[in-house]
Amino acid sequence: MADTTSTAELKRAQDEFAHHLANRTPEAVWQNFFAKHRYVLSRSLPLKLLPCDVVPLGRPGRSEPDFVLCPGSPDSRRLHGIVELKTNTSQIVRRARRNVLTLTADAQTAVAQLRKYDRQYDEFSPVRRAVTFETATYMFVIMGQTMDLDRVVGEMQNDFRTLMDQQIRFITYDDLFKDFSSSLPKPILLLNAFSADLTSYLSILLRRTRRVEARLHRLEPLSSLTIGGAESLMDLEGIIARGDQKSDGAPIMPFPPAKWATRFRPAGIGGLNVATDLECAVAEIQAHGPRSSGTMHLSFSYAGDVVELDAEPATQRLLDPHDWTAAQAFGEAAANTGVKAIFYPALHGSGSSAILYSREGISDVRLERMNFD
Structure with a gap:
């Protein structure tokens, strides 16, 4: 099931994404946005996905991931994953001491949630996970913005890379926006309108x-x-x-x-x-x-x-x-x-x-x- 989203739909989603990114947007609004426009995640995450591979969850009052990733059609890749959302104003890291970089409480919570959901993956996903290397679970936390992250990390780039060297990958909202924007078709001016x-x-x-x-x-x-x-x-x-x-x-x-x-x-x-x-x-x-x-x-x-x-x-x-x-x-x-x-x-x-x-x-x-x- 190919991604048949029109250019106009993609552009409207890009504009809406930019609006949320420029404001202090609550997690529930982000959840609704990505659920409504599943092609945003399928085009932005570093995986070969189709919109039907993105399954929205995160229902109020339930302990479940915000999204699971699984094969949604015969054309889909055999991969499985979990996505956890925080807000675009959440901090990923903090300085515990002047030269000590650690994950914030929000980031630690997201990591703990993902590890728990990974163990329970088959309870949430409509497609069960096969026990092979190629179907290992991909886990993502989407939170924060690069500018805020750089302000905290500063000169401690090596410490930050060590902290991020784990199975769970953090992606900032502005990086996700850039990846989505780069996936949009590059328009060509109508040849019958111009020489x-x-x-x-x-x-x-x-x-x-x-x-x-x-x-x-x-x-x-x-x-x-x-x-x-x-x-x-x-x-x-x-x-x-x-x-x-x-x-x-x-x-x-x-x-x-x-x-x-x-x-x-x-x-x-x-x-x-x-x-x-x-x-x-x-x-x-x-x-x-x-x-x-x-x-x-x-x-x-x-x-x-x-x-x-x-x-x-x-x-x-x-x-x-x-x-x-x-x-x-x-x-x-x-x-x-x-x-x-x-x-x-x-x-x-x-x-x-x-x-x-x-x-x-x-x-x-x-x-x-x-x-x-």
Whole structure:
């Protein structure tokens, strides 16, 4: 049973993973995330796995591992394993003394749990373990982040390697994220949208970013808001702001896939269209027809590395005011390669327009004004 996860699904999971990684995410949320997207672990762990080989457990009130790994289809490798989760803010090691490195209490607990679950593996796994060398159990603890680990380990790298030299392998969440991200398909710009020379140039352009710090603006038509829903007046600021939560406590994910298309965002890709000044935002919304229900003006600070398009001959096809084919192909490639934003010359008014593919870098969201017609 091959991994048939679509690129769009993988990208949404990558965005959700990044959101959790940037926050103090509880263990239960991580458990739900990996259970919902089993392909994240199958693609990230250092084993040849299929999504069906990852079996979620960790049920409340039960003493059982968070996940077991076992052959889930005739195409699966004959291997077995156990995965235990802690949080992304948990520490793996500590300095017991200035020159003594030991596992933290959380890490020691995880090790003890895994050894216990290993002895009881056949009680949890839907596929019994054969007693051969090739089916030895692989045991993983996912916890912490590399930056915090390096801060504690410091110069004691040899001691750390000795401490980690055991059957149980610790993997930090950010390393898992990198391995998952590297497994995503590398998009190729549509050959029917660009010539070979232009494809090569635009591929280079996607890797050429610069740092931008700006106050950005968005005019939101009031007719697009549904009072009491995920886009109500009361929580729209929170929907845009990175790290905020919905009223039910569920984290607000990166921009959800849109059902409609814009210049650099084909349908099915998430993103937020904004402008670098209010006049440009007004000109953009007026260019798309009158809004009888009024508008709401939102502004926020933005800082990040972005792809910036200039009005040069090579990019004119991307800025065509009538044909979005090339721009959407470029935008999809940008979003799928991890580009956070594209800034480009405004087609209506002065200044620049932008498409943000991620909430990363957004802060200080303000509701500036509401206009009712």
